[in-house]
Amino acid sequence: xxxxxxxxxxxxxxxxxxxxxxxxxxxxxxxxxxxxxxxxxxxxxxxxxxxxxxxxxxxxxxxxxxxxxxxxxxxxxxxxxxxxxxxxxxxxxxxxxxxxxxxxxxxxxxxxxxxxxxxxxxxxxxxxxxxxxxxxxxxxxxxxxxxxxxxxxxxxxxxxxxxxxxxxxxxxxxxxxxxxxxxxxxxxxxxxxxxxxxxxxxxxxxxxxxxxxxxxxxxxxxxxxxxxxxxxxxxxxxxxxxxxxxxxxxxxxxxxxxxxxxxxxxxxxxxxxxxxxxxxxxxxxxxxxxxxxxxxxxxxxxxxxxxxxxxxxxxxxxxxxxxxxxxxxxxxxxxxxxxxxxxxxxxxxxxxxxxxxxxxxxxxxxxxxxxxxxxxxxxxxxxxxxxxxxxxxxxxxx
Numbered sequence: 001x002x003x004x005x006x007x008x009x010x011x012x013x014x015x016x017x018x019x020x021x022x023x024x025x026x027x028x029x030x031x032x033x034x035x036x037x038x039x040x041x042x043x044x045x046x047x048x049x050x051x052x053x054x055x056x057x058x059x060x061x062x063x064x065x066x067x068x069x070x071x072x073x074x075x076x077x078x079x080x081x082x083x084x085x086x087x088x089x090x091x092x093x094x095x096x097x098x099x100x101x102x103x104x105x106x107x108x109x110x111x112x113x114x115x116x117x118x119x120x121x122x123x124x125x126x127x128x129x130x131x132x133x134x135x136x137x138x139x140x141x142x143x144x145x146x147x148x149x150x151x152x153x154x155x156x157x158x159x160x161x162x163x164x165x166x167x168x169x170x171x172x173x174x175x176x177x178x179x180x181x182x183x184x185x186x187x188x189x190x191x192x193x194x195x196x197x198x199x200x201x202x203x204x205x206x207x208x209x210x211x212x213x214x215x216x217x218x219x220x221x222x223x224x225x226x227x228x229x230x231x232x233x234x235x236x237x238x239x240x241x242x243x244x245x246x247x248x249x250x251x252x253x254x255x256x257x258x259x260x261x262x263x264x265x266x267x268x269x270x271x272x273x274x275x276x277x278x279x280x281x282x283x284x285x286x287x288x289x290x291x292x293x294x295x296x297x298x299x300x301x302x303x304x305x306x307x308x309x310x311x312x313x314x315x316x317x318x319x320x321x322x323x324x325x326x327x328x329x330x331x332x333x334x335x336x337x338x339x340x341x342x343x344x345x346x347x348x349x350x351x352x353x354x355x356x357x358x359x360x361x362x363x364x365x366x367x368x369x370x371x372x373x374x375x376x377x378x379x380x381x382x383x384x385x386x387x388x389x390x391x392x393x394x395x396x397x398x
Contacts, residue, residue: 003031003070005066007021007066017035018034019032026073027077030043031061040057041061043055043073045076056086058072096138096139098137099135099137099139101181102176116307122168130165144191160196163193170189173186200328203329210319214315214318215315218314225279226295230330233272241305244292245284245292253271255270268352272374273375336381340377346373
């Protein structure tokens with residue numbers, strides 16, 4: 001018979017499994033009825049490559065009329081005669097990972113090797129900005145237009161975040177290509193980023209006084225000491241929280257930052273000011289020496305404290321410095337050194353900047369200029385008199 005909508009409605013429902021009634025007009029085209037009463041159109045065909053029999057469901061009834069389904073079957077048969085394999089293409093499409101799948105692999109394979117703060121940022125960008133918009137797209141079909149649109153949409157509310165999101169997405173698609181999840185170029189390449197103004201905020205002398213007073217009264221003195229050490233050394237949060245007592249050398253007055261904790265992925269030997277040494281000695285004598293790390297977690301669930309977010313939020317609120325981020329303490333240290341007339345190589349040596357000129361001029365922490373600079377910076381930051389700096393010219397007796 002030539003199947004009509006009326007014929008399909010009258011097809012008997014089988015007691016189990018399904019039953020197919022074929023159309024006489026188009027070979028292999030028919031209507032299938034399941035034991036549950038569902039009706040759909042199917043097409044049987046043989047793959048041109050090897051003659052293998054295949055069956056594809058083209059649509060359900062009554063969503064598709066018999067006439068429309070028959071026309072679709074004719075179109076598919078023409079494509080099959082030309083070498084197409086609709087079932088194979090559908091299977092490949094279902095097997096191709098989506099951006100959701102890529103994100104899971106990115107978060108498990110790539111992100112754990114990053115700093116804790118970076119991990120937190122990546123996870124937020126993926127969950128808030130990437131997956132809601134393109135998560136269901138197949139990795140291999142995401143285009144430049146998709147990423148350009150995503151960037152423009154986010155830019156309307158948060159231009160800087162749009163750039164950060166694009167950077168994370170670019171890393172994801174780079175990994176996708178390396179892992180064979182995508183063969184074409186990175187779809188993020190060529191998307192025009194928003195212009196950003198470098199944000200550098202410094203604590204004023206008055207704000208430093210308020211910060212010091214709040215730290216004195218802070219209930220969590222472990223966090224307070226970490227913040228004090230960051231301010232006195234210009235160290236990054238991750239470097240500070242991962243510091244071990246074995247990295248602190250009281251006699252040499254230095255702090256060895258392992259390469260695994262520094263942003264430049266190289267060991268950084270930092271001269272410690274008298275103020276920083278007093279802080280560390282007080283911590284050591286107060287019982288912190290029993291721990292491996294300078295700043296163990298309050299509840300002992302990890303080896304070292306992972307963040308200072310709650311403590312810094314309390315400091316910002318009480319000291320009335322809502323604009324100041326924790327990383328701005330590093331900017332403040334930088335600013336103090338610069339205002340004291342220190343050269344860029346000296347500042348770079350103290351902050352751990354991996355520049356050739358810094359490495360060439362101040363490769364050793366006992367070089368007099370960096371040590372003198374850290375003492376003068378500490379004096380300015382604490383408001384105390386600067387310690388006397390004795391030139392270390394004879395290394396043999398150091």
